[in-house]
Amino acid sequence: MAITTSTRVDTDERPIPTLAEAARVWAKIGLLSFGGPAGQIALMHKELVEERRWIGEQRFLHALNYCMLLPGPEAQQLATYVGWLMHRTLGGLIAGILFVLPGAVVMLGLSILYASYRHVPLIEAIFFGVKAAVLAVVIEALLRIGRRALKNRFMIGIAVAAFIGIYVFGLPFPLIILLAGLTGWMGNRLAPDLFSGGGHRGKDGVEDVEGVIDLMFERGELGHADPSWARFFRVVAIWVPVWLGPVFLLVLMTGTSSVWTQIGTFFSAMAMVTFGGAYAVLAYVAQAAVESYGWLAPSEMVDGLGLAETTPGPLIMVLQFVGFLAAYRAAGALDPLLAGCLGALLTTWVTFAPCFFWIFLGAPYVEALRGNKALSAALTAITAAVVGVVANLSLWFALHVVFREVHPVAFLGMAPSVPRLDSIDWRAALLAAAAMVAMLRFRVGMLPTLLACALAGVLLTSVPASL
Template identity: 30%
Template sequence: MAEGAPGPGAAPGDSGDDGGDEGAPRAPVRAEGAHQPEYAERTASWPGLLGVFLKLGVVAFGGPVAHIAMMDKEVVERRRWVHRQHFLDVMAATNLLPGPNSTQMTMHIGYVQRGTAGVWAAGSAFILPAALITFALTWLYVELRDLPAMDAVFYGVQPVVIAVIATAMVRLAPTAASEWRTRGVFAGALALGLLGVNELVVLALGALAGVVLYRWRPWQRRPRRGVNGMVITPLAPWLATTPTPTAAPDLVWQLAWLFAKFGVTLFGSGYLLVAYLQTDIVDRFGLLTTEQLIEAIVIGEMTPGPLFTVSTAVGYMVGDVPGAVVATVAIFFPSFFLAMLLGRWMPAIKRSEVASAVLKGLTAAVLGVMLAVAVEIGMRVIVDVPTGALALAALAALVWTRVSAILLIPIGGLLGYLWITFVA
C-alpha cells in the first residue's frame, strides 16, 4: 500500500458512518500492510519512512521533547502511521529502557510499520544526519581550537552550558520528586553522587528504592506474574553493574567498551550522559579535561537530533575518526535491540505495576546524579564573578523566557570574547 493511502475500511470521503446507531463505537482502522496493523491506520512506503526520519534528523533541534512533538505531527497527525494512543503509550514505556528516548520512538515507529528492518531503517535515518553534522563541527572545532580567541569564547560558553544542564533539572524536578518518597530517593542519590559513589550503583539503588517504597507490602501475599520478570529483564543492566576496566590495550577498543556501557545503562534524560562522561572519560581515565567535555557538549547542543551525538564529538577528540565512529556506533547500537524488545513486550509493560515503581525510583535517582555532577562541573567552570553572573543570567533566561539554548550559547561565547579581549 502506498504511503498516505487510506487503510482498509477508510475509503476516500468515508466518514465512518455506516448507517448504524449514532454514537456506536467503531473499531480502529487497521493498516493491514503494516507489521503491527492494530497500531496503525496507514502503511508507510520505504522511501516515505526513510524520508521522514532523515528530515527529522536534520531539523529536529531542541531536545527529546521537541523531537517527540515533531514526530507526533509528522507520523501521527499527517501520515497516521501510528495511532495516537499507542504513540503515547510507547512514549511512556521508553522511559523504562536505557538509551535515548526520542531515538527509540523513531525505532518503534519503524517496528510498527516494517518490523525489525523498520527499526534499523528508521533509527539509522534519524541518527546518521545528526552524527555527520556533529562530526563536521567537531573537526572544525579541533582545527580552530588553538586560536587565542577560542579560549575567550569558551570562557563565556561554559557557564551557559552549566545553566542549560541546570534548566533540564528544574523542568524534570516536579515529576521526579513529586512527593515524599521520590524526594527521599532524590536526596539520597544526590548525597551518594556528591560522595563519589559510582553512578550505576546509585541508579540501581534508586530502582530498588522505587520497588520497596511503592510495591513492598510484606503483610500481603501477591501472586507472581510473568510480566514482572519481563519488565525487570531490560532493567538488568542497571541492577547488575559491572566494573570498568582500568586499562585497555587499544584506545579505540576502550572507547567502544565505555560507550557500549553507556548505551545499556543510561536511563532518563540525555543529560545523564554528562555524568557518565565526567566520571569515566574525565575523572577515571583522564582522556579529556572537564573544559574539553563541556566544549563537546556545546557541539552536541548546537546540532540537531539526539543529544547522544555528543559521543561523536567526544570520540573524535579522544581517538580521531576511528574514535568518533566507534563511540557513536557503540552508544546507539543497544537501542536498536531494546526497541525491538519494546515492540514485542509493550502490552505487558503497560500493565506492570512493578515497572511503574521502578520508573519512579529511577527517575528520582537520575535527577540526583545529574545534580551532583552539575555541582562538580560548576565548581570547575564558575571560577569568578563574571562566569557566575553569566551562569545565573542564562539560567534565568532559560527558565522564565522562551529563548533557546541554541541562541544563548553563541551569545555567551560573544560575551566571553568581549570580556577577555577588552575588559579583563
C-alpha cells in the same frame, strides 16, 4: 472518568506509506530534531500522529512508555519502534539511523574543527561564552526533571541520597540506578502510593485518532510483532555480535589497555545504564572520562555538551565528541584526525547499536509490560535518583565554569571537589547568571541563548578575569 473517542482512518485516503516515503519523513525528522527529547518527541507526534496519521495517539504514547523504560535516547528508540512496526526490521533501521545520522555528521565536523582550531583566540573566546550558556541549560533541565519526578518527600529523599552518593561518596552511576530501581520495586510492595506516577501517561480526554498502523493490526498485517522464542533467540544471535563483535575484535587486535578497547568497553557499558536521559549519564561519563581515563579536561567536557546542544539528534551525541578526543590524543602510528574519526565512529556504534537491539528484542513484549506496577514503581524511583545525579552534574559544571581552580578535599575517606574561592572568574559568573535569567525568567530559547553567550564571550575575554 474521561471519555476517549476514536476516529477511523479511511485506508483509501491514508494508504500504507512505502518504505521510500517513510525514509523521506524520517530524514526530515532527523534534520529538524533540535531541542532535546521533549522537542524531538513533539516533532514526531506532529509528523506521525497529527499530520500523517500513521499511528494513533494511544499507540504512540504506549510505545513512548516502553522506550522510557529502556536505557538510551528514548526519542531515537521511538522512531525505531514506529519504523519497525510499519516496515519490519529494515524500516526500524532506516528510521533509527536517519534520526541519528545528521547529528553524527555535524558533530564529527565540529569535533574536527574543535581539535584543529580550538586554540585560536577567537574560538577560545566563543567557547568561553558557550560554557556559561551550557550551565544554564543543565540547570533548566534539572528544574524540569525535578518538577516531574519529585512528587512527594520520599522522592525528594531519593534524589538527595543520589546526590550525596555520587558527589560525596563517589558512587558509580550504574550502582545508584540499581539501588534506586530496587528501592522502587520493594517500595511498590510496602507503600505503593508513594511510587505511583512513574513514566509518561497520555492526557485524559484526548481524541484517539486511529492510524494506519492501528488498522494494519486489525487486519492481521503485523505478524512480525507477535512474540516468539524463535524470534527472541534470532534477535539475540544477530544483534549481540553486531553490537559487541567489534569490541571483542579490538581487544584481540590492540590489547586490553589500548584506547580503542577502553572506548569500546566503556561506552558499551554506558549503553546499558543510560536511564533518565543524557543529562543523567553525563555526570558519570564526565567523572570517568576526565578523572579515570584522562581523555579530556573538565572545560572540554563542557565544550562538548555545548556543541551537542547545537546539533540535531540525541543529546547523547556528546559521547561521540569524547570518543573523538580520546582517540585523537592517543593516535599512536595513525594520523590524529583519522584516529579521532575512528574513535568517534566506534563510540557512535557501541552507543546506538544496542538501541536497535532493545527495540527489536522487546517490542513484541510491550503489551506484557504495560500496566506492570512493580516496573513502573522502579522507574519512578530511578527518575527521582536521576534528579540527584543531574544536580551533581550541574554542580560539577558550575564549579569548572565559574572557578579556575577546583580540587578534591579529603575528609573521612571521602574527597568531594571544592573550588578555590579566590579563583572565581567574574566574567563566567556574570554570563552564567545572565543565561539563567534569560532562559528561566524570560523563556529565551536554548539556541538564541547559546549564540548570545558566544558573542558576549568574545567581548568579555578582552577584560581581565580577576577584579
